[in-house]
Every structure is written in C-alpha cells, then in structure tokens.
Amino acid sequence: MQNAYQKMDTAELKAAIAELEREVEETRAKELKLDMARGKPSPEQVNISRPMLDILTSDADLMDEGVDCSNYGCFEGIPSARRLAGEFIGVPPEQTIVLGSSSLNIMQSILIHYWEKGVPGYTPWSKLDHVKFLCPAPGYDRHFGITQDLGIENVPVRMTETGPDMDEVERLLAEDDSIKGMFCVPKYSNPTGVTYSEETVRRLATCKAAPDFRIVWDNAYAVHDLTDDGDKLANIFDIAREAGNEDRILGVASTSKITFPGAGIAFFGSSPANVVEVANTLKVGLISANKLNQLMHTRFLPDLDAVHEHMRKHAEFLRPRFDAVERKLSEGLGGTGCATWTHPNGGYFVSFDGPEGSAKRIAALCAELGVKLTPAGATWPYGNDPHDTNIRIAPTYPSVDELEAALDVLVLATKLVSAQLALEER
Amino acid sequence: MQNAYQKMDTAELKAAIAELEREVEETRAKELKLDMARGKPSPEQVNISRPMLDILTSDADLMDEGVDCSNYGCFEGIPSARRLAGEFIGVPPEQTIVLGSSSLNIMQSILIHYWEKGVPGYTPWSKLDHVKFLCPAPGYDRHFGITQDLGIENVPVRMTETGPDMDEVERLLAEDDSIKGMFCVPKYSNPTGVTYSEETVRRLATCKAAPDFRIVWDNAYAVHDLTDDGDKLANIFDIAREAGNEDRILGVASTSKITFPGAGIAFFGSSPANVVEVANTLKVGLISANKLNQLMHTRFLPDLDAVHEHMRKHAEFLRPRFDAVERKLSEGLGGTGCATWTHPNGGYFVSFDGPEGSAKRIAALCAELGVKLTPAGATWPYGNDPHDTNIRIAPTYPSVDELEAALDVLVLATKLVSAQLALEER
Structure with a gap:
C-alpha cells in the first residue's frame, strides 16, 4: 500500500x-x-490527590489494625495496604508485599536476586552462559534497562492487538531455555495501550518454558480507564495456579499514577513461596518501608471501589x-x-x-x-x-x-x- | 583478674x-x-515528630525552589534536602543524593553495583577469586548482612575506645588487596557508642589500600547526642580529598532516628565522581524518590540547627x-x-x-x-x-x-x- x-x-x-x-x-x-x-x-x-495530604495530622491515629505505622516493623506492609495490594494484583493479601516507591525498584531487586542466587533450586542466572528476556515491543524502556544493565539479552517480540505475538513467544520458549523471563504490561500496555486478551493471558500462564522462567507482570495501568467501560484483564494468577505455574508470575503495581508520581506506594504479589522468598531477599537491604505513606494512602483509598x-x-x-x-x-x-x-x-x-x-x-x-x-x-x-x-x-x-x-x-x-x-x- | x-x-x-x-x-x-x-x-x-505531619496539607505549596515535589523528576533529591544532606554528611549539596528509606538500601545498591560492575576502572568484585570487607566488631549486624548476602567474606576487626584497631586495619590492608571495603559507624558506633578519634579518621582516609577499596561511612548517629556536649567527629571527606582519596568514602545517613523510623529520608554523599556514578546506577531502578516526604522533612527541619x-x-x-x-x-x-x-x-x-x-x-x-x-x-x-x-x-x-x-x-x-x-x- x-x-x-x-x-x-x-x-x-x-x-x-x-x-x-x-x-x-x-x-x-x-x-x-x-x-x-x-x-x-x-x-x-496531580492536584486531584491533594486531599490525601490532610489525612495524617499531628493528632491522627497512626495505628493500622494493631500496627504502629510511626515506628520500625511490619516489613511486608501494613494490613490495610496489603489488602488493597491483593485487590490490585489479584491475589490474597497474605501473598503481597507493600513497599514505598517504586514498583520498578521491586522488579530490579528481584531480578538482581535471581541473577545472583537464582530462582530457588536453579542455577543463578549470572552463572549461565547466556540469559535472555522476552521484551514485547514497542514496550517500556525502563523495563528493558533493568535487564540490559545486568547483561541479560533483551529479545524483542512484536506486540499485536491482543498482546505479544504468542506464537512467537511459544516458539522461542520451546526452543531456547536460556530465556528466563519476560516483561509484560498486560493492561493498557506502554505504549500501545493494548490489553492482553484472555487467550494471551492463558497462553502466558500455561505455555512450556524453562522451570525458572519468570514473567514480570507489571500491571501499572490496572485501574487507569478512560471511561467506565474499561478493558478487562483476566486474572493470570488463577490460571497459572491451576496449571501448576503459580511461581511463574511476579505481579507488581503502584499508586504512582493514582496519587503522587514518585511518592506512591508499590505492590508486589505472587505465589506464597515467592512472597516469602522475595521478602527475605528484600529484608537484607531494608528494615521497613514508609508505613506512614501506606497509611495515608489506604485512609484516602481504602479499597478498589474508592480507587x-x-x-x-x-x-x-x-x-x-x-x-x-x-x-x-x-x-x-x-x-x-x-x-x-x-x-x-x-x-x-x-x-x-x-x-x-x-x-x-x-x-x-x-x-x-x-x-x-x-x-x-x-x-x-x-x-x-x-x-x-x-x-x-x-x-x-x-x-x-x-x-x-x-x-x-x-x-x-x-x-x-x-x-x-x-x-x-x- | x-x-x-x-x-x-x-x-x-x-x-x-x-x-x-x-x-x-x-x-x-x-x-x-x-x-x-x-x-x-x-x-x-516518636511522637516528638508528629508536628511534621501538619506541614503538608491540601493547600500547601508543593514546590521546593522551583522543583515540583508532587510529580516525577529531580532524581538526586530536592534542593532543600540536598542542602541538609550536605550539612549532615559534610560535603557540598551537589555531592549528595537524597532518596526515601533507607540508607541501608543505598549501601546495598552501591555494593551490589561494585559487585556486578566494579569500582570504575577496576574488575567487578564478583569476578575476583575472593573479596573481603573489614567489619569493626562489635558492630552492626545489618551491615554484615549486606556483604554476607553477596558472598563477600566479613573480616572482624576489634573496636577500641578510639574506633577500629587501626594498627590491625593498616596491617590487613597493606598485605591483602582482596579487602575491598570496610563498614564504619564513626559516631556513637553501633553498639559501643564509640566516636572515632581524629587520628582514626585520618588513618582511615589516608592509609594504603587497594585502589578500589571503599569505606561505607554510615553516620547514622551524626546528631544523636545525649547532651549539648556531644562527641565531635572529624570530617573524613576533607582529609580524604587532601590525600587524593576522596573516592574512597561513601557517606550515608538518614532521618529514621530523627523523625519517623522507616519513614525518613536517606542521604548519600561522596566525591563528585562517585555521586554521578551512583546516581546513574540508582536511576536504572528508580524514576524519582518520594519528594513530598523530602519536602515535609525540610520544612520541619530546614537546617542542621533545627535538627x-x-x-x-x-x-x-x-x-x-x-x-x-x-x-x-x-x-x-x-x-x-x-x-x-x-x-x-x-x-x-x-x-x-x-x-x-x-x-x-x-x-x-x-x-x-x-x-x-x-x-x-x-x-x-x-x-x-x-x-x-x-x-x-x-x-x-x-x-x-x-x-x-x-x-x-x-x-x-x-x-x-x-x-x-x-x-x-x-
């Protein structure tokens, strides 16, 4: 033409x-x-979120369901924030971790951990001759930056109107077990705005892949609909669990584009085993996150309806x-x-x-x-x-x-x- | 006896x-x-700091000297916070980075960076047969945890009343260039409460060591005096610069034990070259830190006198x-x-x-x-x-x-x- x-x-x-x-x-x-x-x-x-700043005052109750948000402790996040994270990510609250900014930082920490120590039971990625990540493209440059920085090879996979080209993804995964991960922005993907179809979600959750293959499921735009009739995304965690692949999915999201960019709270959600392992990893470098910011957020946005x-x-x-x-x-x-x-x-x-x-x-x-x-x-x-x-x-x-x-x-x-x-x- | x-x-x-x-x-x-x-x-x-929570309200000015603290940007930290960080650490404001919680997290990120990529111009620590860190002991368990997690050997050096045993430190550094770093809490050291003497500071800044040897100078208790007549700590950055060792010192501090534990702001300060390099490293995993928290802190504690x-x-x-x-x-x-x-x-x-x-x-x-x-x-x-x-x-x-x-x-x-x-x- x-x-x-x-x-x-x-x-x-x-x-x-x-x-x-x-x-x-x-x-x-x-x-x-x-x-x-x-x-x-x-x-x-941004000013829409300013009323949130009036919530925590000098005489506010700084307890969240028994947790003192003004002192150290409660590494995994305060109860109200983990409940919100669970709704966001699509897993039970106890399968979440809530930290400060940012979700990008959580993704990086987890990938560095697999690079250094490996997915539990498998060789550290840094000890392998070659490690590749699938990168739906066009996609998000900061995702690609995390793996590039580690020396992981970023392999583009073309985006279609239903998500990444799954025939290509399945072909690559079947023939190359050096592919250890994949970045996905499954709803309103950056930059195409595509929401993955249910078939795409199902194939990602169930397709054959290396046992230590991990999907970074960055649901950054989970609630960012332009109209009340927004796109619907299937719950990949449910499908993956049924297929015995629940450790495959590393869910993240944040409130950076809901409240204040950079000053939001970040969510991680995954299988019970992954959450324990990731928490133990992150604890090496953090005593506890900014729980006052978590409390301010959940008093402002107590549940997904409020969001x-x-x-x-x-x-x-x-x-x-x-x-x-x-x-x-x-x-x-x-x-x-x-x-x-x-x-x-x-x-x-x-x-x-x-x-x-x-x-x-x-x-x-x-x-x-x-x-x-x-x-x-x-x-x-x-x-x-x-x-x-x-x-x-x-x-x-x-x-x-x-x-x-x-x-x-x-x-x-x-x-x-x-x-x-x-x-x-x- | x-x-x-x-x-x-x-x-x-x-x-x-x-x-x-x-x-x-x-x-x-x-x-x-x-x-x-x-x-x-x-x-x-902790309640001492509650008045800080009244500072940022829905009608507050959220600009800090031209920087919009309510949106992305200004990775290195807002101007008022970098000025405070400079006072804290003992370097000019432009030689600082201010992030959210925590200083422990900054230390870990930097050591992981040297582990992966090396101090600029030198072999990545992960590619060396053996890497050791000097650990003044008794000392801080979470410091030791960062290096232990990476597989770095932690070598204890006994604390004295003037800081780590410097004869031992100098002897070890002179004979073993696999020693790539050392943890120091130079003022009111955890747990001895010892403040390093000027001689100790000088010897640390000037002694012979591997060119990629780095001192983590964790001034966690910089302002935590019990009386107005507190201990005085020499400025190691000034001494190190004069000796041509300004890249050796990695300064950190935070407000976690000044305002709200876990919800403070964290400071990094070092040589101009290190600050550029560390900023570029940290940017891979973070767009910008929680600047509203920085703004709340510096409006509450605008300078070291207020602190x-x-x-x-x-x-x-x-x-x-x-x-x-x-x-x-x-x-x-x-x-x-x-x-x-x-x-x-x-x-x-x-x-x-x-x-x-x-x-x-x-x-x-x-x-x-x-x-x-x-x-x-x-x-x-x-x-x-x-x-x-x-x-x-x-x-x-x-x-x-x-x-x-x-x-x-x-x-x-x-x-x-x-x-x-x-x-x-x-």
Whole structure:
C-alpha cells in the first residue's frame, strides 16, 4: 500500500514538499517549547490527590489494625495496604508485599536476586552462559534497562492487538531455555495501550518454558480507564495456579499514577513461596518501608471501589487529551496512509507508527521545532526499532492547547518526512 | 583478674549459685515480657515528630525552589534536602543524593553495583577469586548482612575506645588487596557508642589500600547526642580529598532516628565522581524518590540547627534510659569483675561484655525470664563472637520502669552465669 506521497508524480511531490517546508519554517518561527516525552500527569491532574495530604495530622491515629505505622516493623506492609495490594494484583493479601516507591525498584531487586542466587533450586542466572528476556515491543524502556544493565539479552517480540505475538513467544520458549523471563504490561500496555486478551493471558500462564522462567507482570495501568467501560484483564494468577505455574508470575503495581508520581506506594504479589522468598531477599537491604505513606494512602483509598472513584477524576483530565490525539491525527493524517496509531481505552500512551525509516527523522524534526518526544527507538530493546517507525506519544502532561499545538507539529513532521522519503526512494 | 565468683571457695560459690537460682525462680514467676532487642525509639519519643505531619496539607505549596515535589523528576533529591544532606554528611549539596528509606538500601545498591560492575576502572568484585570487607566488631549486624548476602567474606576487626584497631586495619590492608571495603559507624558506633578519634579518621582516609577499596561511612548517629556536649567527629571527606582519596568514602545517613523510623529520608554523599556514578546506577531502578516526604522533612527541619534543636527533645527521652543502664549495671555488677560496659554520649546502644563464654547463656537465661535481647553474637560477623562475651543493650524502646526491670534480669542472669562458669572451670 502506497501512501499519498508515494502516489504523487515527482512534480506534484516536489511541490508538496516545498509547501510542507514552508509550513515548517512558519512553525519554527513560533519558537514552541512543548513536551510530549514522558508519562507524567499534568499538574492539575496531580492536584486531584491533594486531599490525601490532610489525612495524617499531628493528632491522627497512626495505628493500622494493631500496627504502629510511626515506628520500625511490619516489613511486608501494613494490613490495610496489603489488602488493597491483593485487590490490585489479584491475589490474597497474605501473598503481597507493600513497599514505598517504586514498583520498578521491586522488579530490579528481584531480578538482581535471581541473577545472583537464582530462582530457588536453579542455577543463578549470572552463572549461565547466556540469559535472555522476552521484551514485547514497542514496550517500556525502563523495563528493558533493568535487564540490559545486568547483561541479560533483551529479545524483542512484536506486540499485536491482543498482546505479544504468542506464537512467537511459544516458539522461542520451546526452543531456547536460556530465556528466563519476560516483561509484560498486560493492561493498557506502554505504549500501545493494548490489553492482553484472555487467550494471551492463558497462553502466558500455561505455555512450556524453562522451570525458572519468570514473567514480570507489571500491571501499572490496572485501574487507569478512560471511561467506565474499561478493558478487562483476566486474572493470570488463577490460571497459572491451576496449571501448576503459580511461581511463574511476579505481579507488581503502584499508586504512582493514582496519587503522587514518585511518592506512591508499590505492590508486589505472587505465589506464597515467592512472597516469602522475595521478602527475605528484600529484608537484607531494608528494615521497613514508609508505613506512614501506606497509611495515608489506604485512609484516602481504602479499597478498589474508592480507587475507581478516584480514577474517574483522573479520566476527566485524560479523556480530552486522548481525544485530542485521535482528532488531530485523524484530521492531519487520516487517509494519507502515512501513519497508524493506537486508540487505547486507558493508560498513558498512544503508539504511533510512521513510514519505514521515518521515526528518527520525525522526532528530530519535531525537536528542531520545539516539540520534545520520547526518543525514537526507545520503545525497543537497545533503542533499536528494526523498521524505525515507532514513536511513543505521551499526551498527559501538556495542557490540551499545548498538546494540540504539539500534535500539529507531529503531523507536519510526519507529512514532510513521508514526502521526503517518497522522493528519496525514486 | 578473677571475678567475684572465681575468688570464692567452692562452698561459698555453691551457696551463691543457690541464692541466685532462687532469685531466678522468683523472677520467672513474674512472667515478664520485656524487649531490649532493637534500636527503636519509644512511642512517646516518636511522637516528638508528629508536628511534621501538619506541614503538608491540601493547600500547601508543593514546590521546593522551583522543583515540583508532587510529580516525577529531580532524581538526586530536592534542593532543600540536598542542602541538609550536605550539612549532615559534610560535603557540598551537589555531592549528595537524597532518596526515601533507607540508607541501608543505598549501601546495598552501591555494593551490589561494585559487585556486578566494579569500582570504575577496576574488575567487578564478583569476578575476583575472593573479596573481603573489614567489619569493626562489635558492630552492626545489618551491615554484615549486606556483604554476607553477596558472598563477600566479613573480616572482624576489634573496636577500641578510639574506633577500629587501626594498627590491625593498616596491617590487613597493606598485605591483602582482596579487602575491598570496610563498614564504619564513626559516631556513637553501633553498639559501643564509640566516636572515632581524629587520628582514626585520618588513618582511615589516608592509609594504603587497594585502589578500589571503599569505606561505607554510615553516620547514622551524626546528631544523636545525649547532651549539648556531644562527641565531635572529624570530617573524613576533607582529609580524604587532601590525600587524593576522596573516592574512597561513601557517606550515608538518614532521618529514621530523627523523625519517623522507616519513614525518613536517606542521604548519600561522596566525591563528585562517585555521586554521578551512583546516581546513574540508582536511576536504572528508580524514576524519582518520594519528594513530598523530602519536602515535609525540610520544612520541619530546614537546617542542621533545627535538627539539633529537635534532637534535644529526643535526648530528653534517651538520657533517663541511658542513665538507668549505667545505674542498674553499676549497682548490680560494679566491683564484681563480671562485666564491663560502655558509657556513650549518644547513639542508641550500650555494649556489654560478660565473662568469656557467657553471652549466649546470659541471653538465653534472659529470654527464659521474659527479657528479649539482640541475639548474642549478632554484633559479630556470622554471629561468631570469638569469646562469646558481647551483648548489645538497646535501651531506647521500653519505658524507664520496663527498662529497669529488664536490666535487673540482665544483672541477675550475668551473675548466675558468671557463678556457674566459675564452678564449671574448677
């Protein structure tokens, strides 16, 4: 399928490029300074959680069901927070650990532990000739960073509309037992916004794999629906347990994008054996986490119903931004064949694909014009997007006006780069 | 030097044991339940910090000198907190990193980093045949736990009244370049309460050692004076810099025993190069720390003067407890020759030594009588107190009445075990 510029004859194409270049110069003259780079809520959105700051005062009761939150102790987390964690992750409260920021930190600690000591009963990963992790791509750069830092090879697996390509995942796992893990953001995946289908969840929980294969199940956007009719994610822990694979799943989540980014509480949930083992591991480097922050959170958000109610307020801020992305991209690029993008029902991102070989040039042109994007390629392991098409759009931080201005620039840059590529390939 | 029981003739000694055994049975009948095990402040003492909880309210300004503390960003810590960290550690603010809980966690992350990747320019410790750490003993069990967990050999060095035995430290470092680090609690050392002399600090900063030798300088009790006339600690960073060893010193501290245990903020301070390297390392697993907690802390305790003022309130609680230890031990054991103990001017502990071979038996008898102590031996690497003499007294958590009751039991147990040992050695 040719795009609109590829279909033009060369004279038409050159004229189109000249016109787009003129628009670029007009835009450049505006000296914009806009940021669509990271998944941060806007300041107004963050303010939704300010009432939480009034909860713990000097005369507050700092006990949580018999636990003194103002002193050392209760490593696994306070009772109310473990109950909330259980609801979040989909396991009983006693199969959870609640710490401070962040879930990324918990994932890293666990993978370092397996690297040093191995999954119980198996060789430490550091003693193996080669260790690989499957990385659904486009995916989350900070996941890939943890394994890359340890010297684990990150193997991309293409995302589909129902989650990672499971035929590929099963083929790789069946033939290569050096694959010891896989990162998953199963709901409103970063950046595609895809929620894994029940079949994908089932295949992940039950497929053949090395006995010390572990899935990092990062449910970062578990409650981040844009509407009341959000995506539904199957409970992987239930399916894995039935299949005898309950130790395979390492669940994490946090409140960083529910209350205050960086100042949230982080949840770990897994099998009973994993929780004991992970707690013993983490205790080496921590006496106990910030339980006052846990208490403040659970008094503000005592259960999942309260969380959903709170998330509706977030959605009020997010919906117009996601709508703006859809509208601006449709208006600017719809029917051109130059780009595709996702239409998520929640999460923090839209995944955008331009023509082959375009993403780095589009991002560079946007940067020139004052619009900061997540670096092109960042959504692939080692920054290596094999077709150089993918750009992660993070629409949450700017105001709607700023966002629209930034999207106009992205549309313009995509058109010009698409046209230039069409000319260059002649 | 014989103790009072060793000097008795056998008949006297047997009579003394019978009398002590009678007292033990009386005590047992009381069914005490007392805890002198961990360095926790009492609930009343923790309450000193409750006014801090009133500072951040829903209408508070959440900016710190241009940094939005309610959103992601500012990995190294907010400006006001880095300034406080600099004062604490004794380095400029830009040579600090401020995170959430805990300093133990920072130490562990850095040592894991050197284990995996090495001190920059040198072989990763994990690739060496053997790595050792010097552990001043009696010392802090959780320090020893970090290195033990990595498979590093913990080598005890005896504590003296001026810090670790520096002749021994220098001798070991000169002859063995597999020694890659050392743990130090330089002020009110855990558990002896000793503050390192200026000469000790100087020798640590300047002595010959492997180029990738690192000192974990855990100034956990930097401001924890019992009186206004507290011990003074020399600035090791200044001395190390002059000697060209500024990368040797890894400074940490925290507010866990200033505000709320477990819910404090943690400080790292070191050379400019180390701070950059450690920040880049920690960023792999953390986007940004809990900056709201940092802001709450620095609004409550904006500088070291405010901290000292706050610590005077802590001292009001601690002084009667340390006085009770001194009084009860002097009254009960003074002149018997059965025990020695330290007389610290600050910190959280008193170090107690009974006769050779007594500590485990004393602790076991105390436990039988309802008094929980830190496990005997815990103050030595691998729990292996070579002469089985040392017990860590943690007097801060119980009320003064409870503490006195617990100390009566410790005195009684020490007497009976000393007498039994005197009889057994005949």
